[in-house]
Amino acid sequence: MDPDLIRRLSIPGESKVLLCVLDGLGGLPGPLGRSELESADCRHLDRLATDGALGQTIPVGHGITPGSGPGHFALFGYDPLVYEVGRGVLEGTGIDIELQPSDLAARGNLCTVDADGRISDRRAGRVATEVTAELAAELSTIELPGCEVVVHAVREHRFVLVLRATEGSLPLSDAISETDPQAEGVPPLDAVATGPEGEHTAALVNQFAREARARLAGRETANAVLLRGWSTLPDLPQLPELWKLRAAAIAVYPMYRGLARLVGMDVLDAGESFETAVARVRAAWDDYDFFFLHYKPTDAAGEDGDFARKRQALRDFDACVPELLALNPNVLIVAGDHSTPAMMAAHSWHPVPLLLWGDNVRTDASHHFDEGECSVGGLGTIPAKELLPLAFAHAMRLAKFGA
Amino acid sequence: MDPDLIRRLSIPGESKVLLCVLDGLGGLPGPLGRSELESADCRHLDRLATDGALGQTIPVGHGITPGSGPGHFALFGYDPLVYEVGRGVLEGTGIDIELQPSDLAARGNLCTVDADGRISDRRAGRVATEVTAELAAELSTIELPGCEVVVHAVREHRFVLVLRATEGSLPLSDAISETDPQAEGVPPLDAVATGPEGEHTAALVNQFAREARARLAGRETANAVLLRGWSTLPDLPQLPELWKLRAAAIAVYPMYRGLARLVGMDVLDAGESFETAVARVRAAWDDYDFFFLHYKPTDAAGEDGDFARKRQALRDFDACVPELLALNPNVLIVAGDHSTPAMMAAHSWHPVPLLLWGDNVRTDASHHFDEGECSVGGLGTIPAKELLPLAFAHAMRLAKFGA
Numbered sequence: 001m002d003p004d005l006i007r008r009l010s011i012p013g014e015s016k017v018l019l020c021v022l023d024g025l026g027g028l029p030g031p032l033g034r035s036e037l038e039s040a041d042c043r044h045l046d047r048l049a050t051d052g053a054l055g056q057t058i059p060v061g062h063g064i065t066p067g068s069g070p071g072h073f074a075l076f077g078y079d080p081l082v083y084e085v086g087r088g089v090l091e092g093t094g095i096d097i098e099l100q101p102s103d104l105a106a107r108g109n110l111c112t113v114d115a116d117g118r119i120s121d122r123r124a125g126r127v128a129t130e131v132t133a134e135l136a137a138e139l140s141t142i143e144l145p146g147c148e149v150v151v152h153a154v155r156e157h158r159f160v161l162v163l164r165a166t167e168g169s170l171p172l173s174d175a176i177s178e179t180d181p182q183a184e185g186v187p188p189l190d191a192v193a194t195g196p197e198g199e200h201t202a203a204l205v206n207q208f209a210r211e212a213r214a215r216l217a218g219r220e221t222a223n224a225v226l227l228r229g230w231s232t233l234p235d236l237p238q239l240p241e242l243w244k245l246r247a248a249a250i251a252v253y254p255m256y257r258g259l260a261r262l263v264g265m266d267v268l269d270a271g272e273s274f275e276t277a278v279a280r281v282r283a284a285w286d287d288y289d290f291f292f293l294h295y296k297p298t299d300a301a302g303e304d305g306d307f308a309r310k311r312q313a314l315r316d317f318d319a320c321v322p323e324l325l326a327l328n329p330n331v332l333i334v335a336g337d338h339s340t341p342a343m344m345a346a347h348s349w350h351p352v353p354l355l356l357w358g359d360n361v362r363t364d365a366s367h368h369f370d371e372g373e374c375s376v377g378g379l380g381t382i383p384a385k386e387l388l389p390l391a392f393a394h395a396m397r398l399a400k401f402g403a
Numbered sequence: 404m405d406p407d408l409i410r411r412l413s414i415p416g417e418s419k420v421l422l423c424v425l426d427g428l429g430g431l432p433g434p435l436g437r438s439e440l441e442s443a444d445c446r447h448l449d450r451l452a453t454d455g456a457l458g459q460t461i462p463v464g465h466g467i468t469p470g471s472g473p474g475h476f477a478l479f480g481y482d483p484l485v486y487e488v489g490r491g492v493l494e495g496t497g498i499d500i501e502l503q504p505s506d507l508a509a510r511g512n513l514c515t516v517d518a519d520g521r522i523s524d525r526r527a528g529r530v531a532t533e534v535t536a537e538l539a540a541e542l543s544t545i546e547l548p549g550c551e552v553v554v555h556a557v558r559e560h561r562f563v564l565v566l567r568a569t570e571g572s573l574p575l576s577d578a579i580s581e582t583d584p585q586a587e588g589v590p591p592l593d594a595v596a597t598g599p600e601g602e603h604t605a606a607l608v609n610q611f612a613r614e615a616r617a618r619l620a621g622r623e624t625a626n627a628v629l630l631r632g633w634s635t636l637p638d639l640p641q642l643p644e645l646w647k648l649r650a651a652a653i654a655v656y657p658m659y660r661g662l663a664r665l666v667g668m669d670v671l672d673a674g675e676s677f678e679t680a681v682a683r684v685r686a687a688w689d690d691y692d693f694f695f696l697h698y699k700p701t702d703a704a705g706e707d708g709d710f711a712r713k714r715q716a717l718r719d720f721d722a723c724v725p726e727l728l729a730l731n732p733n734v735l736i737v738a739g740d741h742s743t744p745a746m747m748a749a750h751s752w753h754p755v756p757l758l759l760w761g762d763n764v765r766t767d768a769s770h771h772f773d774e775g776e777c778s779v780g781g782l783g784t785i786p787a788k789e790l791l792p793l794a795f796a797h798a799m800r801l802a803k804f805g806a
Contacts, residue, residue: 063792
């Protein structure tokens with residue numbers, strides 16, 4: 001997707017596009033020689049395959065295994081190699097922090113240092129989340145000149161530090177080094193500017209680390225902090241502006257809400273389950289043109305290496321398809337942010353199955369939604385970032401290029 | 404392949420990747436309507452196709468017929484349109500000359516000039532290689548200020564001139580014109596600088612040509628030189644550094660050894676036949692992570708327009724497959740640098756069959772390794788430069804991109 005081209009060609013309309021992202025959708029053959037999708041009984045998806053067209057997406061590049069961030073940005077139309085989002089921002093995104101353009105975020109660890117100030121445990125014995133929450137509240141009271149400090153507990157020893165430049169102050173920069181030496185037996189590092197624009201921020205960060213040390217000095221463990229993944233909000237062209245539409249994100253897990261928020265979608269309350277998420281889509285149907293609906297169980301089962309559970313998760317999604325079709329979307333897409341083969345128990349680089357159904361689709365010979373049929377489907381194998389232009393074209397929301 | 408991305412994501416490991424390049428692999432249907440591969444009985448490759456996945460590579464671009472250099476660079480992961488290697492360097496590479504970064508190489512012809520200095524035969528009657536070797540030795544004694552001169556006979560009237568800047572001297576530049584007018588009845592041209600950085604080199608080259616003229620003045624034929632294809636060693640990111648591995652090249656023919664050397668592979672002695680080459684792979688198996696094994700007979704037969712011999716060459720390679728499999732590679736690739744259809748008796752632009760077998764391969768429906776099945780194989784049709792990222796991903800040597 002070329003943002004300038006999309007801005008130029010996109011047109012408003014009445015049509016509705018529903019993008020269902022089955023996290024970690026693609027798989028590999030299991031012990032019986034068939035993949036999760038190949039062996040799942042997904043009759044509704046198969047019907048969509050029959051009436052629609054199949055293909056594959058390459059999330060980042062051949063052989064490149066994407067994290068959730070790059071995988072979703074690609075599906076949202078952004079080249080993940082161009083629009084890279086830093087670790088700190090992603091971690092904040094993952095716990096529903098609403099970051100602002102003036103924010104600098106870092107991933108933090110509580111760690112334990114000995115009497116000589118040397119790290120004896122980088123993870124502070126994986127201290128309980130509740131303790132981290134208490135200490136985060138304490139660290140959030142640290143005052144720095146020209147910026148607000150907020151520390152958010154994540155889980156166990158992990159937290160997110162957000163520094164927010166106050167109005168009229170010097171801007172914060174991610175051009176600073178990490179304070180985590182990634183080793184024990186040595187003291188935490190000072191942050192050092194990696195460019196002149198980072199000098200002001202490095203001084204603030206070192207002041208924060210010293211203050212944190214002082215506040216935690218009475219503790220045996222979890223008595224210091226390590227900071228890494230400094231990042232600011234990326235300058236992403238916003239999806240509603242690019243495409244001239246209203247976009248809604250419905251996701252049970254915060255990471256995916258956060259990613260959608262970064263590209264300008266409205267984040268709706270999805271409730272606690274996929275059923276409540278689907279109900280939320282229905283309730284909001286009249287208010288938006290584009291819906292991003294996220295489904296996590298496929299990836300969760302794949303990451304756990306649980307072939308049978310991933311297959312069941314596919315069936316469970318399939319069971320919801322009639323309810324989604326009842327909304328009468330003009331274009332319905334079933335895609336994945338990456339493959340998570342249960343046989344690998346991890347994200348992988350393999351192409352991701354793709355299904356496009358709805359108005360103006362050139363149907364192909366497919367009858368079953370699986371890796372094999374997708375690899376020879378009529379849509380071909382396309383970079384994931386090209387999916388939205390394809391979808392909105394089918395929804396008649398892209399004008400002709402040239403006369 | 405984006406070198407910076409690969410540097411960032413590549414990880415060391417214990418896995419082994421074996422890249423078999425069947426030179427000129429792809430073909431076209433012969434008189435009976437089937438291609439060389441389609442009509443060859445390659446049962447071992449078919450077995451690999453059944454257990455692995457097929458696809459096609461596009462070496463340079465659609466419709467672009469590659470030479471050996473670009474064809475191999477693409478398979479090694481380099482965009483051949485970005486990393487162009489000049490003719491002089493390639494010619495030197497083809498006769499096993501080890502060039503250095505300070506070298507300037509040119510392809511040379513011995514030619515015959517008449518009493519007025521006009522070229523009467525651009526190829527000096529295709530003078531015998533032995534004579535060229537003698538004259539090359541004589542021309543190598545020419546002394547130029549600030550650079551060494553070595554002339555290497557190639558075959559018949561052809562030679563390679565290497566100028567090597569001595570330490571502390573002005574660097575040599577390829578920004579000079581050719582002295583070969585590509586016509587007879589006119590005198591050889593003077594080299595002219597095509598940019599200010601070429602002026603010093605143009606003067607040296609013209610001095611060399613005058614000296615050569617003087618040394619050869621007593622001869623009736625082969626009494627002057629023509630020089631073209633000026634080139635210096637390209638600045639290629641080195642494969643072992645990019646991928647964090649040890650890479651070995653095993654090739655009977657010098658051109659392919661030279662190409663591998665240019666990207667930093669260790670060149671092993673392959674002996675005189677493919678059998679000795681395979682034995683060399685086996686002997687070196689513990690010492691390397693990546694093996695490039697080159698097989699020439701497919702291309703040689705194709706270039707000769709000998710359909711039956713190319714088919715036989717495919718069978719002969721097939722017979723070696725069990726020995727290669729016995730090495731237990733984690734990933735085995737059978738690829739080609741380009742197609743050389745016997746029906747065309749030349750390199751061609753057609754996509755090249757590709758077979759990927761080993762760990763983590765998403766098997767497809769293929770059962771026969773040929774152009775037809777490859778064109779609908781599960782790997783799809785990919786730029787050849789994407790092959791190595793794909794292969795090393797399967798070998799678990801690429802980390803995840805983003806969180």
